[in-house]
Amino acid sequence: MAMTAARAVAAGGPASLSRFRGALVAGVLGDCVGGEFEGAEEVPMERVLQHLNSLDDETKGNGILDYSDDTAMARCVVQSLLTRTGYDEQDMARRFGKEFSTSPGRGYGSGVVQVLKKLSAPQLSDVYQPARAQFNGRGSFGNGGAMRAAPFALAFPDLADVKRFAGLGAMLTHSCSLGYNGAILQALAVHLALQGALDPPQQFINRLIAEMEEVEDNEVTRNDARILKEAEKPFCERLHRVRDLIDRSKVSIEEVISELGNGVAALHSVPTAIFCVLHCLQPRECLPESYGGLERTIAYSLALGGDTDTIACMAGAIAGAHYGIEAIPQSWIKCCEGAEDADVNAGRLHALYYQSAKGGGSGNENERGEQSCDDRSKNASNGTEKKTRAE
Numbered sequence: 001m002a003m004t005a006a007r008a009v010a011a012g013g014p015a016s017l018s019r020f021r022g023a024l025v026a027g028v029l030g031d032c033v034g035g036e037f038e039g040a041e042e043v044p045m046e047r048v049l050q051h052l053n054s055l056d057d058e059t060k061g062n063g064i065l066d067y068s069d070d071t072a073m074a075r076c077v078v079q080s081l082l083t084r085t086g087y088d089e090q091d092m093a094r095r096f097g098k099e100f101s102t103s104p105g106r107g108y109g110s111g112v113v114q115v116l117k118k119l120s121a122p123q124l125s126d127v128y129q130p131a132r133a134q135f136n137g138r139g140s141f142g143n144g145g146a147m148r149a150a151p152f153a154l155a156f157p158d159l160a161d162v163k164r165f166a167g168l169g170a171m172l173t174h175s176c177s178l179g180y181n182g183a184i185l186q187a188l189a190v191h192l193a194l195q196g197a198l199d200p201p202q203q204f205i206n207r208l209i210a211e212m213e214e215v216e217d218n219e220v221t222r223n224d225a226r227i228l229k230e231a232e233k234p235f236c237e238r239l240h241r242v243r244d245l246i247d248r249s250k251v252s253i254e255e256v257i258s259e260l261g262n263g264v265a266a267l268h269s270v271p272t273a274i275f276c277v278l279h280c281l282q283p284r285e286c287l288p289e290s291y292g293g294l295e296r297t298i299a300y301s302l303a304l305g306g307d308t309d310t311i312a313c314m315a316g317a318i319a320g321a322h323y324g325i326e327a328i329p330q331s332w333i334k335c336c337e338g339a340e341d342a343d344v345n346a347g348r349l350h351a352l353y354y355q356s357a358k359g360g361g362s363g364n365e366n367e368r369g370e371q372s373c374d375d376r377s378k379n380a381s382n383g384t385e386k387k388t389r390a391e
Ligand SMILES: [Mg+2]
Pocket: 068, 069, 070, 106, 107, 309, 310
């Protein structure tokens, strides 16, 4: 359709600089504007629109909305990928530890704090060990790996690299397959959106399901899913639900929350973020006509309540890769701490991506450090981290 075609042109061709900038900046934006509603059970759309309208008030000054752990850790991922020209687990782990010790008040989950403290210890050799030890060896299935996964899609042109390094990067803090597979799904979504493959949405979802069928086809995933009483391939099952929901002409926010979730588990937030982007490809009655697709995506993500900063951050990164930087209102960018830095770094990642495409840097990782959430969490909430916003 005409509107979609026009926006695709605005975003440039596959893997254009505009798409890179859109992905990284809109991720920061979702985190910053989402902080206002984090943890809220119900968020009326009027409140969301009021909050977003207030960003147009120029008297408020620049950078008034602080970023949280989502952006703090994504910045570490970006800096590490750029400095090491690929994935270096030692470097990335130490950056996470250092960032936390320098600025601990960014709303980190209570569980991950223990891991981050251990990651900053200079004598640590196996950087995946602290995450594996978490929750009595079960590992975390929170969305902390997924919230910082977008930069992997911006650094590696090859799909296999995106999956591999997004998974390994997540395992530094989230060793349960339901945590790191969520990071892989998020990175895949950004990768495909970057290629211009988000529209038509049914095709996009089918592609994600096909990829995740492969990602989840192993004993570790099956075992974790069994323990947590989830479907055999949990993310595939959720993506089927996303496909059913986008096929429907009308769907209420309550239905989205009950079908997909809005919580801190990766399984209850990554498919939700993907749904937000796809649902908002078209204008929606509850949203202003003046909004473009990216603005609709951010507003809609916030109205779901729950883990709003992370869901809006992940949805923002996917939408930004689809619509490009031109779709983000300048006034929103100016209000968000770290958005301008993200814009600069997106340009650097774009250069690295094309350098890698020509056969340059990749990664120097160890063997895949998989670990199951083996012992039996009867209560699914046991493996997630309770998030508290300390600032
Ligand atoms: Mg956060």
